[in-house]
Amino acid sequence: MDSYLLPLWISCKTVLVTTAITFILGIAVARWMARYSGKYKGMIDGIFILPLVLPPTVVGFGLLMLFGKNGPLGEFLSLFDMTVVFSWPATVIAAVIMTFPLMYMSARAGFEQVDVNIENAARTLGASEWRVFWTITMPAARPAIMAATVLAFARALGEFGATLMLAGNIPGKTTTIPVAIYFNIQAGHTDKAMVLVFIVLAISFVSLAALTYWKLKIPAKP
Amino acid sequence: MKRMVNRILPRFVAVFAVMGVLVFSGCSPAEENHVAVEISISAAASMTDALQEINALYMQENSWVTLSVNFASSGTLQKQIENGAPVDVFISAAPAQMNALEEGGFLVDSSRRNLLNNKIVLIVPSDSTLGLDSFMDLLDSGVVRIALGDPEFVPAGTYGKKALEILGIYDQLLPKLILGSDVRQVLGYVEGANVEAGIVYSTDAAITDGVVIVAEAPAEVNTLIVYPAAIIKGCQDIEAAQAYIDFLFGQEAAAIFAEYGFSLAEG
DSSP states (O other), X not given: OHHHHHHHHHXXXXXXXXXXXXXXXXXXXXXXXXXXXXXXXXXXXXXXXHHHXXXXXXXXXXHHHHHSTTSHHHHHHHTTTOOOTTSHHHHHHHHHHHHHHHHHHHHHHHHHHSOHHHHHHHHHTTOOHHHHIIIIIHHHTHHHHHHHHHHHHHHHHHOOHHHHHHHOBOTTTTOOHHHHHHHHHHTTOHHHHHHHHHHHHHHHHHHHHHHHHHHHHSOOOX | OHHHHHHHHHHHHHHHHHHHHHHHHHOOOGGGGSOOEEEEEEEEGGXXXXXXXXXXXXXXXXXXXXXXXXXXXHHHHXXXXXXXXXXXXXXXXXXXXXXXXXXXXXXXXXXXXXXXXXXXXXXXXXTOOSOOOSGGGGGSTTOOOEEEEXXXXXXXXXXXHHHHHHTTOHHHHGGGEEEESSHHHHHHHHHTTSSSEEEEEHHHHHTOTTEEEEEEOOHHXXXXXXXXXXXXXXXXXXHHHHHHHHHHTSHHHHHHXXXXXXXXXXX
């Protein structure tokens, strides 16, 4: 039972925290970039999307270099006696980096679709930027945001390459469901692997069904 | 007459040229009597450097042979063979995987021989300041992470776990273990200094300056370590595979294995 419950527990923790962080970070950055028209827009955009096009193992390796014993962030954190590599927070970091491009791209597309005239009308009526964002921009972009969140959630659930590189396989601490599936197959425990596969399928199916339900029930408000 | 020469002569030349090519292609110098052979080898990750050198030498001396090697943990290789991977020769880092294949009827009869011995050692990063000098020191609070091959399918991990169990500390160390998918990954973890210690073969520790050996596993464990080699059923050219295995047991290969710290099982 342990071999299912432990990875499930760790995956749950990781995916929930990751989705929350990616949600906030993705929306904030997407909102900024949607209305940004500076010189380096294309380059900045490229950097944000990079983890999407690179092989996850490469991203994981990069993170390992960054947070490792001799890496810049690793050395900085060790001043506070903190190690990221091969710890649970590493699963979150790896998953956030890998899901961020998805959240960012979809949210940004959503924000760019919002009619600037309506936002400006609100501004002329005296609404603060904050109020404009929450009462006009966000509701209008709701379908895109919801789709982005589910994408990020699903991607976080299935994240393997970068996680294995940065967090490693530490049963009970960093072994997420995808890592557990991989090592179970390697060890010849295909039955255990199949149970974990079904768990992932079930969770993914439920979240996609929920998304479809929301989309149908709550249409976008202009 | 001139017309005949202009039209017929070129055709005569062409016909003779074609006949000449056909006649000469049938002849070959004595050395080229060998048919090109390809041998596919699956070998334990710990043999990577030594076997690559030996294979290069073999191909140099037998130019018609192409050797392709697949290095991974013995458990992974065993699974691949059981699932039909087209492998001719298998060299495992432990008897367990070879036994499983033998029981499953995957080996060519009487082709199995014990090739090498090895030792399990405890290693630390070369810049480690913890002063570890025995397996028991792994219990120190300064040791946060210990890298070990997954005991389920990595022989070095299985032997490492056995060593820790013999010393009675495996259960206490369990929370500290980070499991690798093969022994070279474990080596990499220690080299990268993101773990405080790791358990690998002495031959793995020898290939890099980034780690230092601080202890050897108990003798009861090290005497168990033997690397068997065998030909897998389905091998297209058993003679060629046998010739290659004979080379592995020969003097030239022995010298290279010794260079990398392996000891010979039959030597």
